[in-house]
Amino acid sequence: MLMSLIASHRDLDLDVLERLSAGAQSVGRTVAASAAAPTGAVVLATCNRFEVYLEVDRPEDAPDAVAATTQVIADASGIPGPDVAENLQVLEGLAVPEHLFAVASGLESMVIGEREITGQVRRALATAREEGTTSSGLERLFQSASRASRDVGARTGLGATGRSVVGVALDLAEPRLPAWPQLRALLVGTGSYAGASLAALRRRGCHDVRVFSPSGRAATFAASRGLQAVHDGGLAGAIRTSDLVVACSGTVGRVLDAEMVARSWAATGRPLVVVDLALRNDVDPAVGTLPGVRLINLETIRRNAPEEQKAPVEQAHQLVAAAVTDFEAADRARELEVAVIAERRRVLGELEAEARRIREAGAANGSGTPAPDGPAPASGGAPAATTGDGASDGTDAHDPAHHERLVRSLRRRTRAQLHPPTVRARVAARAGDDRAYRAALAELEAIPAPPVPVPPGAPPVTDPDGATAASGTVLHDADAADDSAGRSGVRVGDRAR
Numbered sequence: 001m002l003m004s005l006i007a008s009h010r011d012l013d014l015d016v017l018e019r020l021s022a023g024a025q026s027v028g029r030t031v032a033a034s035a036a037a038p039t040g041a042v043v044l045a046t047c048n049r050f051e052v053y054l055e056v057d058r059p060e061d062a063p064d065a066v067a068a069t070t071q072v073i074a075d076a077s078g079i080p081g082p083d084v085a086e087n088l089q090v091l092e093g094l095a096v097p098e099h100l101f102a103v104a105s106g107l108e109s110m111v112i113g114e115r116e117i118t119g120q121v122r123r124a125l126a127t128a129r130e131e132g133t134t135s136s137g138l139e140r141l142f143q144s145a146s147r148a149s150r151d152v153g154a155r156t157g158l159g160a161t162g163r164s165v166v167g168v169a170l171d172l173a174e175p176r177l178p179a180w181p182q183l184r185a186l187l188v189g190t191g192s193y194a195g196a197s198l199a200a201l202r203r204r205g206c207h208d209v210r211v212f213s214p215s216g217r218a219a220t221f222a223a224s225r226g227l228q229a230v231h232d233g234g235l236a237g238a239i240r241t242s243d244l245v246v247a248c249s250g251t252v253g254r255v256l257d258a259e260m261v262a263r264s265w266a267a268t269g270r271p272l273v274v275v276d277l278a279l280r281n282d283v284d285p286a287v288g289t290l291p292g293v294r295l296i297n298l299e300t301i302r303r304n305a306p307e308e309q310k311a312p313v314e315q316a317h318q319l320v321a322a323a324v325t326d327f328e329a330a331d332r333a334r335e336l337e338v339a340v341i342a343e344r345r346r347v348l349g350e351l352e353a354e355a356r357r358i359r360e361a362g363a364a365n366g367s368g369t370p371a372p373d374g375p376a377p378a379s380g381g382a383p384a385a386t387t388g389d390g391a392s393d394g395t396d397a398h399d400p401a402h403h404e405r406l407v408r409s410l411r412r413r414t415r416a417q418l419h420p421p422t423v424r425a426r427v428a429a430r431a432g433d434d435r436a437y438r439a440a441l442a443e444l445e446a447i448p449a450p451p452v453p454v455p456p457g458a459p460p461v462t463d464p465d466g467a468t469a470a471s472g473t474v475l476h477d478a479d480a481a482d483d484s485a486g487r488s489g490v491r492v493g494d495r496a497r
């Protein structure tokens with residue numbers, strides 16, 4: 001059973017989201033190791049949402065999983081458990097894919113249609129894989145969400161203009177900035193939003209970009225992208241010579257405080273725009289009160305996010321709904337497939353077990369039906385195998401190879417008999433047609449395992465229930481004769497004539 005615990009910008013202030021998501025990196029691992037451990041856990045934490053997706057074995061396990069996850073979030077964030085529970089929305093069943101597919105498609109974002117969330121959903125699953133906390137159900141859920149997102153991106157105009165949180169921030173900053181080709185920009189951070197910000201700046205014509213990393217990764221990030229890295233101790237100087245600072249490190253604690261920015265601005269007096277894209281603010285909010293400095297943060301972006309055109313949004317919602325229907329149908333078919341597989345294994349398994357018993361009995365008694373790779377029986381009047389109309393095909397009935405051809409023929413005929421009701425059961429399961437599914441399953445249940453022929457002169461074989469198969473049972477098999485004849489290019493009917 002799939003479920004999720006949801007907190008997003010739609011329901012909560014960003015400062016509450018910031019506190020909830022503190023310690024998000026450890027939540028998945030800790031939940032998976034808890035006493036009420038779910039089957040799997042994936043954490044999706046972005047600048048405007050914090051969501052934990054779970055899979056539990058049974059519906060009755062859900063309350064314990066929710067309680068354990070809530071406590072883990074409380075411990076990581078320092079927020080009391082009851083307050084965490086009050087701020088989280090719990091989704092179960094079909095509501096889980098409905099929500100995640102919409103999120104992955106950008107329909108729940110601050111900026112409707114933004115595509116950055118698609119990569120964040122993929123990375124959330126990749127992180128869970130690395131930490132060993134994912135599960136088969138969550139794998140299918142997140143992979144299906146990514147497919148739905150790609151479908152929305154390919155078939156609608158949603159997001160085609162490149163609208164994103166970064167894009168809206170730069171639109172808001174533009175009136176206070178020099179022309180993009182003359183702009184000097186500073187990135188603070190080296191994560192996914194730093195990459196998205198760099199791409200957005202370059203699309204607009206800004207190529208004078210430096211990067212600073214509180215975690216010391218600036219040199220690596222800069223080297224692979226043709227940027228200049230700002231090393232430790234150089235941040236204040238870099239701010240003094242910048243027109244635009246985009247902070248998106250997500251580091252715990254402030255990277256830019258008001259005093260540092262004030263000193264840097266006072267040294268030049270040039271206008272400065274600071275964009276803070278981190279949910280856990282990289283920039284001291286007091287920076288926004290400094291003269292000559294404009295601060296744009298996620299709250300500013302939320303207030304100014306443009307409305308997307310109605311038609312592509314409606315089309316995107318329709319595509320998401322269709323993807324959810326497909327996901328539900330595939331999930332239902334997967335559950336009902338268990339009974340279909342069991343019936344096929346019953347029939348084919350009994351056939352193989354009986355054939356194996358006959359081979360082993362023959363090998364033990366030297367009767368001429370040893371295991372397939374064993375020696376052929378001694379000659380001495382063994383009867384020849386015959387076709388279905390009694391004509392001899394010239395094959396020694398004691399020949400192990402002939403017996404194996406007979407068994408192969410039975411396998412083919414049995415699989416052919418199982419195939420039609422199997423297909424009907426699978427189609428009905430996916431369509432949700434319970435009556436047709438039960439009828440097809442009843443057909444499968446009524447199919448017995450076919451008797452396996454025992455060559456003449458072979459010792460009787462006793463099955464586990466004590467029943468005995470006499471020698472010489474069902475040796476004249478037309479399909480086996482056809483198989484034997486087919487190897488020499490002669491049809492059985494031609495031989496008989």
